[in-house]
């Protein structure tokens with residue numbers, strides 16, 4: 001929750017007064033809301049709405065989104081002229097441990113929203129006692145709301161990608177006063193901003209450097225200057241160790257913003273270090289919760305027109321770790337955003353912005369945002385089931401505790417429902433519904449037909465009328481149906497009776513209804529209650545079916561996994577100890593931990609034990625391990641299993657006898673890889689990457705393609721390793737900052753700096769570097785003092801038009817020059833600066849296959865009987881991409 005007190009000790013109302021003043025000054029009135037804004041004033045009368053005079057944003061009543069709580073009005077003494085209308089009324093929740101709003105934003109699943117909740121107590125209940133309570137978003141904790149005094153206004157924000165069409169915002173009573181809420185705002189965001197590896201972002205702070213509170217107030221600090229309606233706060237001087245200001249509003253009157261769209265008013269001011277000193281140090285108070293992790297976004301733009309002899313460049317450090325490999329040179333009129341793309345620990349030691357040696361001007365900062373990473377621990381219920389159960393709820397006017405998500409969290413499972421497990425992969429589904437003795441009236445709701453995996457339905461002892469609908473027999477999993485004690489008319493559908501007769505359904509209906517059936521249709525079978533034998537038969541039948549399915553699965557698995565007769569699974573720590581023979585043999589280090597050799601049965605395995613410092617959370621690990629185990633391709637190292645016992649976390653991979661590619665390209669290596677072998681390795685690895693990008697849904701970005709992550713098995717088949725892991729784990733060196741995790745220097749997409757995001761095309765770039773290494777036999781970045789990058793080196797050679805000087809001299813010209821040209825061109829296209837000019841992995845695979853075929857043909861025509869270590873190319877042997 002946003003309160004100034006946390007940082008400064010200023011009275012809570014201080015900032016708010018300023019903000020409200022700002023609104024009063026702005027003269028924007030626009031009845032039409034920008035598309036997609038949802039703005040809800042809680043507690044105003046049903047169906048009422050208005051356009052806020054100061055922001056021009058249209059607010060509607062909350063009544064349609066909640067069916068509990070009471071409307072209240074704040075005490076008149078707080079209704080000063082400048083107070084915004086949203087704060088005049090609140091909805092208060094004196095009853096129930098949890099009360100929830102259910103919203104259905106137009107953009108639906110997959111869209112990103114900034115969601116803000118506002119709170120002003122205003123002594124609405126005359127208790128003079130501002131409450132403390134929790135706010136949940138979806139099925140997870142969002143924030144604790146604690147208002148310090150009656151007059152203060154608080155707000156909290158979360159940035160979230162909808163995993164369901166339904167958004168729940170719940171207030172949880174902590175027995176510390178009655179929960180209430182003033183307003184709710186949803187703002188759609190471009191999906192490419194504020195990317196996280198997993199989960200949501202809760203705002204910690206959002207600061208505009210360089211403007212005083214009154215200056216900020218004289219413009220606007222939110223919509224419309226900010227198209228995303230973010231609220232920008234002025235920076236108290238106490239947040240900087242050595243601040244001074246430079247401002248240059250007059251020269252900077254436009255700014256080309258990136259996707260973050262930070263407003264001009266915010267970007268046109270900056271703070272610099274005092275007296276031009278070397279370092280600008282930004283600091284914060286203690287973290288709210290020391291185990292939280294954070295995302296930091298820094299926005300830079302040059303605000304002065306530099307003279308030819310002037311320069312400004314600086315390095316940015318979070319907790320003493322450099323955020324980016326290269327110095328930052330802010331552009332005039334152009335916003336650069338620097339961000340962590342994986343969460344970092346609280347910047348307790350602050351953020352240091354240090355000028356480089358070359359820079360003549362001191363460092364600056366224009367704006368910054370810090371968010372708390374909030375992992376998603378559970379999934380919401382399947383949308384189709386939610387829609388069905390909401391329909392049933394409204395048809396029969398069911399109250400009970402039916403609020404928020406039906407199945408999750410388990411503590412608030414809707415009374416009368418049971419759901420399938422929330423395993424973190426598949427959304428929970430409703431498996432049974434018991435509405436017996438609920439005074440239901442009317443017919444059986446057609447919504448029930450959409451509860452597609454329901455196994456048990458109990459509608460007994462109500463006042464239901466009409467026919468028993470035949471759709472009930474379409475519910476494939478329904479094994480228990482209780483309809484006794486209602487006023488149904490007509491006959492029971494034949495299909496239901498049939499199922500019951502066959503022992504597939506335990507059916508309970510009124511004898512009268514059943515009799516009617518007999519009379520009308522001359523049916524003999526009246527299964528009032530299916531017999532015990534029928535039920536027994538049913539169990540046997542189900543058991544048999546399951547057994548068959550399981551058996552088939554095993555067969556399929558065996559075929560797919562070849563040498564591994566072991567099913568992916570979770571191993572205990574003691575099992576891991578025996579697999580590795582007490583961690584006897586270390587075969588590698590890095591990539592989040594140490595790798596040991598071991599055996600599972602007769603198969604050799606590599607066991608990577610993760611250092612606990614590189615680990616972000618049990619749930620993420622579990623999720624990721626299972627995800628990785630579900631990805632199978634011949635060019636990806638397969639996971640045999642994982643270990644997850646207390647602090648012991650490990651991943652068990654297939655063993656790759658010939659180690660990594662870098663080793664084989666290095667000068668120290670005796671056995672020189674032939675041109676054909678190199679092409680085969682490139683093709684194999686490319687196919688693995690192609691599968692991650694195009695065969696997996698959603699696509700997986702490897703994020704760390706490099707020659708040490710390409711492993712070779714005993715047949716020199718190449719497989720990609722460590723894919724996807726960077727989503728969960730921080731770096732090998734124990735640092736937690738994005739660029740290091742995201743990529744290895746030398747392989748990192750240069751566009752990453754301006755876009756702050758890694759895409760499939762970033763993998764293509766890195767793969768281009770790997771191809772160049774294969775061609776040249778040179779490492780990506782030379783370790784010699786001259787320090788040229790492989791791309792620069794190859795480019796300079798290409799300028800001379802001589803491919804032979806590029807290709808590894810160890811090959812002694814045993815390759816086809818045309819194919820060499822082609823591969824060099826392909827590699828350079830992959831490593832284009834602009835991602836749009838890089839090919840997709842589909843193209844890369846195609847090109848490489850052609851080159852390889854040419855090379856194989858050349859060898860065959862040569863009749864060269866060299867001992868070929870490589871398996872001849874067999875493009876069809878791959879496991880066809882399997883949808884996840």
Ligand SMILES: *[C@@H]1O[C@H](CO)[C@@H](O)[C@H](O)[C@H]1NC(C)=O
Nearest residue numbers: 278279317320321352353354
């Ligand atoms: C940044 O500069 C300050 C002042 O010169 C220095 O104390 C600090 O160590 C520097 N930070 C880093 C990470 O180099």
Ligand SMILES: *[C@@H]1O[C@H](CO)[C@@H](O)[C@H](O)[C@H]1NC(C)=O
Nearest residue numbers: 311313326327356357358359
């Ligand atoms: C710093 O200046 C030196 C000398 O002018 C130059 O060679 C070097 O490339 C500059 N470094 C950067 C990072 O611009």
Ligand SMILES: *[C@@H]1O[C@H](CO)[C@@H](O)[C@H](O)[C@H]1NC(C)=O
Nearest residue numbers: 434435436456457458480482
């Ligand atoms: C439904 O709930 C009632 C009352 O709690 C209970 O008696 C009945 O056994 C339940 N039905 C099923 C199918 O479990």
